[in-house]
Amino acid sequence: MVDGAALAAFSMRFQRPVGSVLKAHPGVYPGPDLPASWDVFATSLKSVGGVLLNAQPSQAQAIQAAIDMGRAPGRVVASAAAARLLTGVTGWETARVTTTPQEWEDVDLAIIRAESACAENAALLVTSSSLPERALAFLAQRILVLVPRNRLIGGFMAAQAELARRLADGEALHHATWMSGPSKTADIEQTLVIGAHGVCALAVMPVDA
Amino acid sequence: MTARVPQFHVDSEKFLADQERVGWHDGALWHLRYKRDLATQVVPDWEKLRDQAAAIKAHVLDHIPTLLSQFITNAEAAGWVVHLAPEADDLKRIVLDLLQKNGVTKAVKSKSMLTEECGLNHHLEANGVEVVDTDLGERIVQLRHEPPSHIVVPAIHLKRGEIGELFHEHLGTAKGEDDPIRLTRAARADLRKRFIGAQAGLTGVNFAVADSGAIVICTNEGNADLGTALQPLHIACMGVEKLIPTAADAGVFLRLLARSATGQPITTYSTHIRGPDPTRPGHQAHLVIVDAGRRRLFADDEHRRALSCIRCGACLNTCPVYRRASGHAYGTTVPGPIGAVLAPAMIGTAKAKELPFASTLCGSCTNVCPVKIDLHDQLLSWRRRLAREGHVPFSKRFAMKIGAQALSYPWLFSLGGKIARTFWGLARKGIPGPHAGWTKHRDLPPAPKQSFRGWWKSDGQNQGNPTNKDQDHG
Numbered sequence: 001m002v003d004g005a006a007l008a009a010f011s012m013r014f015q016r017p018v019g020s021v022l023k024a025h026p027g028v029y030p031g032p033d034l035p036a037s038w039d040v041f042a043t044s045l046k047s048v049g050g051v052l053l054n055a056q057p058s059q060a061q062a063i064q065a066a067i068d069m070g071r072a073p074g075r076v077v078a079s080a081a082a083a084r085l086l087t088g089v090t091g092w093e094t095a096r097v098t099t100t101p102q103e104w105e106d107v108d109l110a111i112i113r114a115e116s117a118c119a120e121n122a123a124l125l126v127t128s129s130s131l132p133e134r135a136l137a138f139l140a141q142r143i144l145v146l147v148p149r150n151r152l153i154g155g156f157m158a159a160q161a162e163l164a165r166r167l168a169d170g171e172a173l174h175h176a177t178w179m180s181g182p183s184k185t186a187d188i189e190q191t192l193v194i195g196a197h198g199v200c201a202l203a204v205m206p207v208d209a
Numbered sequence: 210m211t212a213r214v215p216q217f218h219v220d221s222e223k224f225l226a227d228q229e230r231v232g233w234h235d236g237a238l239w240h241l242r243y244k245r246d247l248a249t250q251v252v253p254d255w256e257k258l259r260d261q262a263a264a265i266k267a268h269v270l271d272h273i274p275t276l277l278s279q280f281i282t283n284a285e286a287a288g289w290v291v292h293l294a295p296e297a298d299d300l301k302r303i304v305l306d307l308l309q310k311n312g313v314t315k316a317v318k319s320k321s322m323l324t325e326e327c328g329l330n331h332h333l334e335a336n337g338v339e340v341v342d343t344d345l346g347e348r349i350v351q352l353r354h355e356p357p358s359h360i361v362v363p364a365i366h367l368k369r370g371e372i373g374e375l376f377h378e379h380l381g382t383a384k385g386e387d388d389p390i391r392l393t394r395a396a397r398a399d400l401r402k403r404f405i406g407a408q409a410g411l412t413g414v415n416f417a418v419a420d421s422g423a424i425v426i427c428t429n430e431g432n433a434d435l436g437t438a439l440q441p442l443h444i445a446c447m448g449v450e451k452l453i454p455t456a457a458d459a460g461v462f463l464r465l466l467a468r469s470a471t472g473q474p475i476t477t478y479s480t481h482i483r484g485p486d487p488t489r490p491g492h493q494a495h496l497v498i499v500d501a502g503r504r505r506l507f508a509d510d511e512h513r514r515a516l517s518c519i520r521c522g523a524c525l526n527t528c529p530v531y532r533r534a535s536g537h538a539y540g541t542t543v544p545g546p547i548g549a550v551l552a553p554a555m556i557g558t559a560k561a562k563e564l565p566f567a568s569t570l571c572g573s574c575t576n577v578c579p580v581k582i583d584l585h586d587q588l589l590s591w592r593r594r595l596a597r598e599g600h601v602p603f604s605k606r607f608a609m610k611i612g613a614q615a616l617s618y619p620w621l622f623s624l625g626g627k628i629a630r631t632f633w634g635l636a637r638k639g640i641p642g643p644h645a646g647w648t649k650h651r652d653l654p655p656a657p658k659q660s661f662r663g664w665w666k667s668d669g670q671n672q673g674n675p676t677n678k679d680q681d682h683g
């Protein structure tokens with residue numbers, strides 16, 4: 001615990017003088033009402049370097065095709081939450097509970113399940129509840145994100161408000177990440193390079209929950 | 210900030226000596242500005258969003274003690290070990306202590322302007338801890354032993370060939386290789402090994418959420434996530450001004466930050482973290498909250514608002530002086546308009562006296578700032594204070610006095626105008642004497658043959674434009 005006296009001394013330096021008129025919080029900002037449309041999501045996702053896949057002709061077949069994707073895949077690992085959605089799909093293993101996440105270093109394709117998606121910015125929410133295997137999503141070379149079709153939110157204000165409510169309600173989340181497309185950098189001469197340190201490719205598939 | 214005294218007029222010369230590079234640098238940053246414009250135009254509520262962000266930040270600056278204690282209570286409940294660092298030296302001591310206690314010899318670090326400003330890397334290296342910067346741009350400047358020149362794209366002053374040379378030497382890429390994709394892949398391979406081998410991850414903080422004890426870290430590369438999800442020890446360092454009241458408020462800033470910085474709708478990874486990871490027994494999470502001179506800015510009524518900065522870099526990208534002089538000319542960790550506003554408070558007016566003059570006061574910075582800091586007004590108010598304190602060199606003081614007099618005596622203004630129009634024409638090939646710096650690297654537009662007043666009196670009231678055939682600057 002931080003020492004009370006030390007905190008008081010530290011805080012004092014940032015105390016407005018007695019009698020100052022202090023500005024109130026402006027209140028919750030709802031943001032514009034943006035459509036929860038998968039078409040809008042697809043456009044946003046394309047702009048951040050991701051690909052949208054359809055669960056056609058069947059969900060299992062589409063996922064199988066995504067795994068194979070024109071080449072023999074290396075190691076394919078699914079998070080526990082995603083594994084439940086993979087009946088009928090072959091050629092993958094479930095991420096085992098581990099205290100040494102380094103062992104996912106050689107994963108070619110990770111399959112994870114996002115809790116929601118946002119059309120405004122193609123962000124996908126994963127948290128310690130859906131993805132306790134956090135490092136998997138960053139160490140894999142490619143990632144397939146399955147997201148329940150009915151969990152698309154239009155605007156990001158509403159999407160973040162939902163996460164904020166969960167935190168305020170005391171859900172013991174350790175981490176929560178909005179992921180928008182594959183990792184990228186433009187640090188060399190402003191040239192956009194997809195695949196910085198995290199995943200080099202990201203595909204999203206809306207699925208039946 | 211670094212102890213070094215900024216010498217803008219000397220250091221900008223070095224960069225300006227290579228005009229081809231200046232033009233390219235200017236263009237690269239303008240491209241970022243352009244992408245920012247496109248991204249903001251499609252957001253229906255952009256101006257409302259800026260207003261909201263500015264109002265939240267104003268509220269925060271009036272309530273730091275309350276928010277800080279709320280944040281610490283919630284952070285400790287989530288398992289963070291919280292440390293307070295009144296000075297830069299405290300930050301260095303606390304971090305080194307933690308690393309040594311845990312036997313850490315290799316650490317990875319994601320981008321943090323605060324630790325850059327406090328000289329943390331140097332202190333850790335001097336005490337036997339290897340620290341690897343993992344943001345690609347920061348890694349590049351670290352290998353070159355130089356500071357970042359930009360807060361978002363730290364290696365923007367370098368060309369691909371120079372980075373190719375550097376990687377050939379340090380990462381074993383082929384001689385002459387300068388393809389950005391292959392260079393990025395080489396850095397990726399090297400850094401991934403380091404993420405896995407490190408015993409500790411150091412990170413900055415973009416937002417510290419008071420109502421939930423979470424910190425939010427934003428990256429495009431995924432380096433902050435790889436630099437916290439694998440190592441047994443996480444140390445996050447934040448300036449006290451990073452506090453925001455609620456997790457819902459974070460949505461406002463996440464919608465503004467990346468659009469302002471690079472034109473993306475949101476950073477690729479926007480991660481909230483609360484304390485240690487329960488799936489990894491023994492995992493530790495420490496949070497160091499730093500003052501290091503922020504109190505001086507806080508106590509300054511005219512410039513306190515600058516503490517609202519979310520370090521998006523938009524004011525750098527749009528600044529005609531920054532784009533041509535480059536970041537190293539400022540001699541401070543944070544360059545550009547915001548750097549020139551922060552520096553006089555952080556390192557003192559005597560040391561930073563040149564920086565508020567490194568601006569044309571065109572106001573573009575104020576227009577793009579997502580949290581509506583009145584940057585150009587702040588620069589002007591620093592100039593006034595510097596003048597009052599006697600820090601303005603004679604030539605500038607002289608010019609300002611003449612300006613002030615001219616504006617208060619209309620007859621002097623019209624007389625001065627006549628002289629100036631003649632002088633302007635002569636000066637196109639370079640102003641001699643103490644003002645030479647103004648024309649060394651730019652040509653003045655041709656002078657109008659008639660003054661605005663003269664034109665208005667003669668035929669301007671009936672026609673469209675001042676009579677001047679060979680001039681294109683109105």
Ligand code: SF4
Pocket residue numbers: 469517518519520521522523524525547574577578579580581582584
């Ligand atoms: S001052 Fe404003 S525009 Fe400049 S970096 Fe800070 S937030 Fe961005």
